[in-house]
Amino acid sequence: xxxxxxxxxxxxxxxxxxxxxxxxxxxxxxxxxxxxxxxxxxxxxxxxxxxxxxxxxxxxxxxxxxxxxxxxxxxxxxxxxxxxxxxxxxxxxxxxxxxxxxxxxxxxxxxxxxxxxxxxxxxxxxxxxxxxxxxxxxxxxxxxxxxxxxxxxxxxxxxxxxxxxxxxxxxxxxxxxxxxxxxxxxxxxxxxxxxxxxxxxxxxxxxxxxxxxxxxxxxxxxxxxxxxxxxxxxxxxxxxxxxxxxxxxxxxxxxxxxxxxxxxxxxxxxxxxxxxxxxxxxxxxxxxxxxxxxxxxxxxxxxxxxxxxxxxxxxxxxxxxxxxxxxxxxxxxxxxxxxxxxxxxxxxxxxxxxxxxxxxxxxxxxxxxxxxxxxxxxxxxxxxxxxxxxxxxxxxxxxxxxxxxxxxxxxxxxxxxxxxxxxxxxxxxxxxxxxxxxxxxxxxxxxxxxxxxxxxxxxxxxxxxxxxxxxx
Amino acid sequence: xxxxxxxxxxxxxxxxxxxxxxxxxxxxxxxxxxxxxxxxxxxxxxxxxxxxxxxxxxxxxxxxxxxxxxxxxxxxxxxxxxxxxxxxxxxxxxxxxxxxxxxxxxxxxxxxxxxxxxxxxxxxxxxxxxxxxxxxxxxxxxxxxxxxxxxxxxxxxxxxxxxxxxxxxxxxxxxxxxxxxxxxxxxxxxxxxxxxxxxxxxx
Numbered sequence: 001x002x003x004x005x006x007x008x009x010x011x012x013x014x015x016x017x018x019x020x021x022x023x024x025x026x027x028x029x030x031x032x033x034x035x036x037x038x039x040x041x042x043x044x045x046x047x048x049x050x051x052x053x054x055x056x057x058x059x060x061x062x063x064x065x066x067x068x069x070x071x072x073x074x075x076x077x078x079x080x081x082x083x084x085x086x087x088x089x090x091x092x093x094x095x096x097x098x099x100x101x102x103x104x105x106x107x108x109x110x111x112x113x114x115x116x117x118x119x120x121x122x123x124x125x126x127x128x129x130x131x132x133x134x135x136x137x138x139x140x141x142x143x144x145x146x147x148x149x150x151x152x153x154x155x156x157x158x159x160x161x162x163x164x165x166x167x168x169x170x171x172x173x174x175x176x177x178x179x180x181x182x183x184x185x186x187x188x189x190x191x192x193x194x195x196x197x198x199x200x201x202x203x204x205x206x207x208x209x210x211x212x213x214x215x216x217x218x219x220x221x222x223x224x225x226x227x228x229x230x231x232x233x234x235x236x237x238x239x240x241x242x243x244x245x246x247x248x249x250x251x252x253x254x255x256x257x258x259x260x261x262x263x264x265x266x267x268x269x270x271x272x273x274x275x276x277x278x279x280x281x282x283x284x285x286x287x288x289x290x291x292x293x294x295x296x297x298x299x300x301x302x303x304x305x306x307x308x309x310x311x312x313x314x315x316x317x318x319x320x321x322x323x324x325x326x327x328x329x330x331x332x333x334x335x336x337x338x339x340x341x342x343x344x345x346x347x348x349x350x351x352x353x354x355x356x357x358x359x360x361x362x363x364x365x366x367x368x369x370x371x372x373x374x375x376x377x378x379x380x381x382x383x384x385x386x387x388x389x390x391x392x393x394x395x396x397x398x399x400x401x402x403x404x405x406x407x408x409x410x411x412x413x414x415x416x417x418x419x420x421x422x423x424x425x426x427x428x429x430x431x432x433x434x435x436x437x438x439x440x441x442x443x444x445x446x447x448x449x450x451x452x453x454x455x456x457x458x459x460x461x462x463x464x465x466x467x468x469x470x471x472x
Numbered sequence: 473x474x475x476x477x478x479x480x481x482x483x484x485x486x487x488x489x490x491x492x493x494x495x496x497x498x499x500x501x502x503x504x505x506x507x508x509x510x511x512x513x514x515x516x517x518x519x520x521x522x523x524x525x526x527x528x529x530x531x532x533x534x535x536x537x538x539x540x541x542x543x544x545x546x547x548x549x550x551x552x553x554x555x556x557x558x559x560x561x562x563x564x565x566x567x568x569x570x571x572x573x574x575x576x577x578x579x580x581x582x583x584x585x586x587x588x589x590x591x592x593x594x595x596x597x598x599x600x601x602x603x604x605x606x607x608x609x610x611x612x613x614x615x616x617x618x619x620x621x622x623x624x625x626x627x628x629x630x631x632x633x634x635x636x637x638x639x640x641x642x643x644x645x646x647x648x649x650x651x652x653x654x655x656x657x658x659x660x661x662x663x664x665x666x667x668x669x670x671x672x673x674x675x
Contacts, residue, residue, distance in 0.1 A: 027655070034656045051499040062493040068483045081639070087476040139662060140653035156653055163654055189654040193662050200663065205573040205612070221638040231611065231649040231664020238607045239573060249479065256638045260630035261499065263644075271652060274515065275593040278664060279644035280607075286641040287606055297475075301482035310486075 004122065005150060008337030010362035012446060015331040024160050024332050031159045032323040038272030039320060039376070045274070046264065055261045057380040060314035063219075063252050064304060070219035070252045071295065077222025081284020083291040088246075090298050095126030097294050098211065098244055102132050105242050107208045113226065113233045114138035115213025116317055117246045117296055119151060119339040120352075123211070134211065135177070135203055137232040139196050146173040152333030152341060154319040155270050160332050163187040174199055200232065210236035214247045215316065216262060217293075220255045223283045224293070227266060227276045237280050244292045250300050250313040262316065265378035270318035299352030308389040309351045314379040315344050321373035321383060327366060336366060343373035347386040355394055364390035399439030421456035428452035502634035507591035507625035509672055515594025519647020520660055521668040528673045531557045531619055535583065538617055538669045544580035547617075548609055552602025553585060557619050557673075567605055573612060581615030581665075587642075588635050589620045592628040594647070596620060596670070599640040607643055616665040618645075621673045 008014065018024060043049050063070055075085045088094035102110055110127070112118065112134050124134045124145075136145045143158040144151050147169040151157030158166070170181040170192065179199045185191060212233070216225040224245055226233050237243060253262065267276045285291045304310050322328045322342030333341030337359045338349040346363045355361040364387050373383040396404075410416045431452055436444045455463075473481075513523040526534045536559035539547065548565045549558065558564075565571065565579055585603035586596040596618050598604045610616050626632050636642060649664030660666060 031656045035652075048499040055495065055497055055499055058493055058495040062495055065487055065490050065493050067487065068480050071480065071483070087474070087479055089475040089478055093475060137663070138653070139651045143653070156656065158653060159656075166654060189657045189659045190661075192654055193651055193659045197662055201577075204663065205577060218638065223638045229649070230651045230662035232662065234607065234611050234643065235663055238611060249483070257633060260501065260633040261497075263629050263633070273646070274518075275590075275595045275644070275646035277519070277646050277648070277650050279642075281638065281642040281644075283639050283641075287600075295479070297479045297482070301479065301486050304483060305486035307490075 004125065005337050005339065008359050010358040011335055011337070011366045012362060014335035014337060015327075015366070018331040018335045021332075023162070025330060027160055027162050028329055028332055031156065032329050035272050035323050039269060039323070042268045042272055042274055046268070052261055052264055053378055053380055056265050056316075056378055057314060059253060059258050059261060060379050061311075063254055064250065064310060064313055066254075067249060067252065067304070070254055071249060073219040074217055074222055074252055075295075077220070078284050078291075078293050079222075081222050083222070083284040083293055086292065086294045088294050088296050088298070091121035092126075094121050094246055094294055094296050094298065095123055098123060098246065099127055099130040099132065101242070101244055101292055102127070102209055103130070105209055107132075109133045109135065109203075109207065110209040110211050111203060111207040111236045111240065112136050112141075113210070113212040113228065113236045114141045114157070115211075115246065116154060116339060117213045117248050118211065121246070121296070121298060123246070135200075137200055137204070137236060138228075139193065139230060139232075142196055142200070143169055146170065146177065150334055151339060153322060154317050154340065154342070154344075156319075160334070163189060163192065166192055170195055178203060204232075204235040204239060207236070207240045209242045209244065210240035212237055212243065212245045214245050214251055215266065216253050216259065217247050217251050218254075218256050218259070219252050221283055223256065223281050225259065225279065225281045227279045229271065229277045231278055234278055234280055237282065238287075240289070242290045242292070244294065246294045246296055248296050248298075248300055250304075266316050266318055269316075269320040269376070269378040299354075302354065303348070303351035306351060309347065309386050311381050312344065312348045312351055312386060314381055315348065316379060318378055320376040320378065324372040324376050325367075326370060326372070327368060336363065338363075343367060343383045344381070347383055347390060350390055351386075355390075361394055364394060397439065397442075403439075418458065421458070424452050425454055425456065428454070500628060500630065502630040504627045504631065506623070507589070507627045507631070509591070509622045509625055509674055512589055512591040512594060512620070512625050513670075513672055515591065516647065516670050517594075519594060519650070519668075521647045521670055523670045523672065525672040525674055528621070528675060531671055531673050532559045534671045535559055535617065535619070538671065539581070542581065542615055542667060542669070544615055544617075546578075546580050548576065548579050548582040548605070548613060550582075550584060550603055550605030550609055552604075553583060554603065557585075558583070567609060570606070573608070576608060576612035579613045581617060581667075582609050582613045583617045583619070584610055585619050585621070586624060588632045589625045590627075590629060590632045591625055595632070596645050597632055597636060598643045598645070599636060601640070607641055610643065610645070611664055614665055615667045615669075616645075616648075617669045617671065619671045619673060622675055625672075
């Protein structure tokens with residue numbers, strides 16, 4: 001791994017490789033099934049879950065519909081409360097803004113709270129090139145950073161690693177970044193967590209600059225909200241003198257009251273807890289801190305302009321869709337080649353980035369369209385609908401278009417279908433079992449050729465008048 | 473054109489002509505009377521925190537017992553914490569002038585009250601008001617003892633959101649610091665306080 005998703009090949013190639021890794025499949029199966037069961041239990045506890053889900057969807061849709069107004073309102077509120085607001089059209093601009101703000105403090109080290117937005121813009125690499133060391137402080141992000149690895153899950157980026165692998169990473173790499181791992185470190189999760197605590201403690205207590213994202217930004221009050229578990233978030237948000245938050249423009253919620261919905265939907269959907277251990281909220285410059293908010297577009301307005309695709313911007317990054325996805329469970333997050341893996345990544349990534357690369361064009365196909373992701377989504381994003389929409393929008397090879405046209409022509413008249421089926425039955429022995437010739441070869445790369453039956457269903461029905469088991 | 477203007481123009485163009493959205497709030501909303509102290513205690517215990525429910529006049533005894541059990545002697549006490557909650561002979565650290573991070577790290581623990589507590593989720597919320605102190609006080613020391621008067625307990629999340637003031641920095645706490653990053657096993661105690669004790673002052 002090289003620490004960047006750039007230049008990743010298309011999904012089928014990544015998936016093929018991942019499927020050969022039985023350790024990965026074992027780790028993933030274990031983890032996703034654990035969290036799935038936990039989520040289901042705490043969701044069932046709430047009598048009004050479906051009504052909360054409907055409210056969450058509507059609040060987000062309203063926020064997106066009036067995003068211009070809410071963004072300006074949030075900007076005014078944050079400024080009024082002593083914060084500074086900056087706007088970044090793309091990753092490079094956001095990175096430049098952060099680097100300049102850090103430089104202005106005279107510091108060369110920052111502590112970071114896990115944040116998808118900063119992952120998305122490759123902030124750590126931008127800062128490194130500017131001579132600034134960005135230390136990840138979430139345990140899973142630390143594992144990824146020390147292992148020179150890539151995140152593979154939205155909530156638990158190191159889900160592809162088991163405890164034995166984590167122990168090795170800590171023993172080999174912690175010393176390069178600060179306090180080394182204890183020599184007698186075991187692979188007990190509590191011991192590993194303790195090693196991370198000691199490793200990061202002095203860094204927290206001396207850090208002068210913290211960098212975060214946010215789960216929500218309240219337009220009405222200018223309040224930022226971060227949900228987390230470990231307390232590393234509180235450390236980064238509270239102790240440094242300067243706090244810089246990089247927040248996607250779709251994170252806006254219209255009113256303070258809207259949190260009554262999202263503080264129920266998010267923890268239950270993501271970690272399967274009634275509530276996450278820590279939630280911090282702050283408005284502007286809290287407790288004498290210097291506070292900078294960077295509002296990030298980076299493709300979000302592209303997604304917003306897609307009438308069917310814009311619902312992906314409702315996403316609150318809970319990752320419930322990853323944990324129920326049969327495709328994700330088998331190939332893992334790296335195969336999606338972006339910081340947003342799984343079903344939501346399969347739609348969000350091409351909506352944000354476009355479909356110019358092979359990888360991005362292949363993502364809408366990284367799904368079986370089973371619909372489990374839609375069922376668990378706390379803001380009711382119809383992921384299968386968007387997948388089909390993006391597939392239809394994408395480029396199709398001439399052979400496929402011609403084939404589909406022929407199929408359409410045949411299906412359009414019962415007589416034509418009958419003729420075609422009869423012909424197929426007669427010629428069935430000529431159909432190859434494994435690989436179709438010519439342009440069909442691409443289709444059979446990842447599938448077996450279905451066996452052509454001796455008799456079509458319609459012919460069977462006519463012969464037997466639909467009696468079970470045929471004529472008697 | 474500035475990035476601000478460019479982004480806002482792109483947003484406006486993207487949603488031009490989209491229909492308005494109606495937001496229905498037919499979920500359970502705020503205003504369902506007081507929260508159930510028993511349910512609150514049970515839900516806090518689910519996070520593997522220790523909970524002691526005592527009559528209001530026995531809070532100091534419960535605090536003394538909890539501190540003794542954790543071996544906590546030098547304890548940070550934020551200004552405004554009710555004196556009757558504190559046992560006699562406590563070695564108190566005051567946050568005035570503000571304690572440095574190293575001093576907080578060296579303390580055995582911190583005692584606070586809270587702004588609101590939520591029964592359904594077992595959550596306590598601090599808003600830096602009297603008896604709670606600034607956010608670092610309940611973060612850096614490894615042990616947090618929180619006294620929750622029963623009158624501060626509300627039934628569910630919407631009641632808490634309705635009661636809280638967003639202009640204050642808020643910290644919502646549900647059990648001790650925890651991580652699930654290693655094979656999704658929950659491990660208590662990473663960067664925040666490893667131990668959370670809650671004393672509920674009933675009635």
